[in-house]
Amino acid sequence: MAQTRFQTLLTDPRVAEARALLSAALQDARASVPAAIVPPDPALQGGYQAMMERFGEARGRGLFFPYLGSGLGRGAFVELADGSVKLDFITGIGAHPFGHSPMELLDARLDSALSDGVMQGNLQQNPESLHFSERLLAEANRSDVPNPAPPIDGKPRFRHCFLTTTGAMANENGAKVLFQARAPASRVLAFSHCFAGRSLGMSWVTDKHAGRIGVPKTLDVDYVPFFDPERPERSSQHALAVLERHLERYPKQHAFFILELVQGEGGYYTGTPAFFRALLERCQQAGVGVLVDEIQSFGRTPQLFAFQHFGLDDLVDVVTVGKLTQACATLFTHAVNPGAGLLSQTFTGATSAIRAGDEVVRALRERGHAGPGGRNQAIYDRFTAHLLRLQAAHPAWVAGPFGIGAMLGFTPFGGDSKLANRLLTRLYDLGLMGFNAGSDPTRLRFLPPLLVVTDAEIDFAAELLERGLTEIAAEANLA
Template sequence: MENATLWSRRESAIPRGLGMMHQVFAARAENAEIWDVEGRRFLDFAAGIAVTNTGHNHPAVKAAVLAQLDNFSHVCAQVTPYESYVRLAERLNAAAPGTTPKKTIFLTTGAEAVENAIKIARAATGRPGIIAFGGGFHGRTMMGMALTGKVAPYKTGFGPFPGDIHHVPFPAPYLGISEAESLLALERLFKVDIDASRVAAMIIEPVQGEGGFYAASPAFMRALRDICDQNGMLLIVDEIQSGFARTGAMFATDHAGIEPDLMTVAKAMAGGFPISGVIGKADIMDAANPGGLGGTYGGSPLGCAAGLAVLDTIEAEGLCERANEIGDRIVRRCEAIRQADKGLGDVRTVGAMSAVEFVIDGDATRPDPARTARIVGEARRNGLLLLSCGVRGNVVRFLPPLTIPFGQLEEGLAIFEAATKSA
């Protein structure tokens, strides 16, 4: 079987709206390595878009899922509940930032978690308005697209979108957007577009994912917490890409020392099995009436079993600390590359949520998406899978599994460095 043949079949059978980064068809994977259908080995610096933080086929996750399969794969938690759902909720309630009692509901996808967080916020406050941030990504459902702060490719041709959604700039100093400017935009929003008393919640990624791995500082997150408290709004933190040890803490919000009212989680929480959730303050989570929340596959038994194994693995293998070491190694290597490459304009990381930004002649106002695409392609040809992102399409993000052997990490970074030189 060949990749080219499969790609031809893909183009005949699958709509073009489902973008695919690499024309490489996976056959098997283990930890930080993927082998394609032609037997070629690739180092995986994508981790299924920050899903396999614990690596592909982690033995503990695999064993937990196989054990659950011996019992049952699905009964629907809304029909006959099961203990693992309750136990995973208890553990996430305890792990979530802050001391206020928490409750958790499980769903299937990140977008579904976002949708339900908005529903809960509106039910709890009786208000309609939602504030999101430019460059943010919150999913491809109608509400997810409305919240997402990037038009192409996510919104093009799909409107109209749900109303009472408002955007303000996300602070990104490299792009010339200061925290003060972002906060001033909030003030203007309340004066021009929507009174603060009509806003149910703000939703923010503490580290933007698709937007380019720009991080909100602890001071900015605390400022948002204060604004929400002063105006009776809820603060929703979207931890879908940044959660579960990726940033060197269980959740990126932990770095800010604040307590969100609601938090969305997905991706890495089950090591590759579909599950998502909303974790929130108990009284807020109870705002929806019975039957107002749910979903047929929400909190699947396999996802709950895998999620419990992931939490065990993060603790047992010290993956928060390991994320920081991985991020340090990536930054050191990329900073060394930048000394000789004016086109590598910025290097940034929070834990192992790392990115580099390519520009023309060191000018931050002149993004270089064409070179970025060439680098990703050249790296793939030499056995390294990377992802690009960013509001300007000029960011390469590094998301290796947190369990990657350091030798393989350095091997991948060497391939990346060679790709920057040849591209």
Template sequence: MSKNQALLARRQAAIPAGAASAYSIFVNRALGSEVWDEDGKHYVDFAAGIAVMNVGHQHPKVTEAVSRQLSRYAHVAYPVQAYEPYIEVCERLNKAAPIEDATSVLFSTGAEATENAVKIARIATGRPGIVAFTGSFHGRTNLALSLTGKVAPLRTNYAHFQPGIFHVPFPVPAHGMSEEDSLKALDYLFKSSISPDQVAAIIIEPIQGEGGYYQAPPAFVRRLREICDQNGILLIADEIQSGFARTGRFFAIEHCGVEPDLIPVGKAIGGGLPLAGVVGRRAVMDKAQPGSLGGTYAGNPLSCAAALAVFDLIEEEGLLERSHTVGGKLKAALERIAARNDLVPMGAIRGVGAMIAFEIFKERGGNVPDPDATKAVANRAREEGLLVLPCGYWGNTIRIAPALTIDDKTLEEGVARLTRALQHDTGSN
């Protein structure tokens, strides 16, 4: 029995099925954009811990920063006593955010960040309503799950509903939902379900993560900003997956030329350690009473040290520009692959920066989603030594989010392995 097989048996005995992993492999070590499992098999990592490892696995500056902090103290609890790394992370967030007069608060997970953004919005406005979008993902905790606009598997067989939360369709023209349709649905919502003067916030991912890497059209986001301003509604830009240079800007909302009121952040901020936060306008953030925001581990010193290294690396290694370069190479390669007739039918190639996706269809030239073929391709990629993640409202999207520090040779090897995975007949042609 291999080490992977032995660990799989132990996992099945010790851990419930709900805590699943996409692949039955167990990591031994990871470095840069490469991973080795317990059996010694090598993988090119195009998942990056779900867009967390933007600066790559085990970046020396991150590990050095964490080690240095560990030699001083690992935990004291910010709600009890403050410390400089927490303050410095907030200072860096405030400077990076496209929000005038910003302040920040730190948490441990993305779900905490989105829930607290909603909490702040409700406190600041005195209103209960929140508008989110279909296809969205905002977390697995109860309120965050109600915000999430996708059922399977997250909300299957679970009465998740929280009061005051409404969904409107996210605009995806390729699947029959235009910007105009989405705005019309929002107008209908305001006329039929909740008055806009009872809505605290509209929350949107500038680029949907689990929803399929669909970008919210900039003009659409600008119109949302106008609607919010006209009705005293706050605009929340969920940047947990799209932030920290992933799209070639520090935050994806910058592509829209819009200033949101609140930005939940997470994932890549901690360089692999758990850290999240909310950045927002001071006038909004200061409505929360002292002691109402935070948590025992929120803004842990080790995570803050890692985050400060991440901030430095984005600047020092030119990762905003590198994101564009990596994304350009990936999209060009995918266009070449899509033009071939000997591969699984694919297309709808899209992406901003290094947040790239494509879809797999039932037939060449069509647009009927094929989720079964998508799963098969992802599994075959794993067999070829490549880690990618399926996603999407229809389950037929493959997302590619490598480390922004990936070198060209490793990137090309990953593309080669993906091409081989797409060559295999999944029974959907």
């Protein structure tokens, strides 16, 4: 079979030998990382502290956690540069689905190291960009989901995929696509407490004051309240009424509704199919585009795309993915495909990120993460069983809702932000890494390395969580 010189290089016996040696070395190094919490090595601690201070100085502010990875880990366990080992249940907010030092990505990364350049971009892309785009499109167009979208002009609904380097940029690209398609409409609809990134445009979509202090206004955004699980009927009616008021107040002026189906930074809240459908059908009727932001949720919900889980396939014009996909992407229908010149970038991603993203999505599919009875649901069920047990024993310590799929969240201590953040820090010290989400109530979230996390590791995380809760409750004199 004909092959390129690059393909020949990949099969060169010296490369095969080096690959085997590197694989064995990494395998051994991984095995040397204990599957346990390990305290810092006193001989490394001084240097670590100094690096932390220098980093704070270089960045202009300290790191959230005193975390600098050593470069080695073993799935859910990671070694830090002070020699300590922690259980990583946040994975850079969902960016390391294979955990640390994954053998599964070694070939992709070695091939990328031999590939001609570090980065790919619009003018110079290699076949892996095509393969990754096609895989994402195939996943978005699946027919074995609860409510598959009918074809458009005999073709699958999502026809196009534009790669980029960050989630914020994927959203910016999606926003531009829909602004052009709905020009001259210039307003945007979004959910209260949403997060869409920190670019100039997205910081005005993101419903967080701190993220836009001093930033000139770039977009007019009208907010719609999110689903309230405590008042499902009333909150659904209220959201629809608020949407209606915005549409009446600014007729034909909204280009699109940008929404997370699972609010990530907002606190791991989600809605029901009926809640989302009612709002999005009204948008469709009013000629308002629908941009679903799945930067945080993609790959983690019980179907790989959250819009598939909620059966909204027929209502989405643009969907964005990121984080666990390594390289980010904007997928859209042909009807909104923009004219030349609107989208272009020097960099669409590092070759290794694009190859790794392709492997991640393939693994999510092939390892049975999607669908009823899939691994994402099993991760949720296992972790949630622990939360329910803790909640039953200590109702003041733990409250739901608990997230969805491999996005795990709960409200500690009634959502008191001081106690929640103390718990987060205590868990870090005990060796379990999680993160906060939302405010009023402040919640805790976990994004385990879903492709490799074991049931035993989930149980161990729950054990550390219980220890942290017990200690903070004792300090705060809570029953």
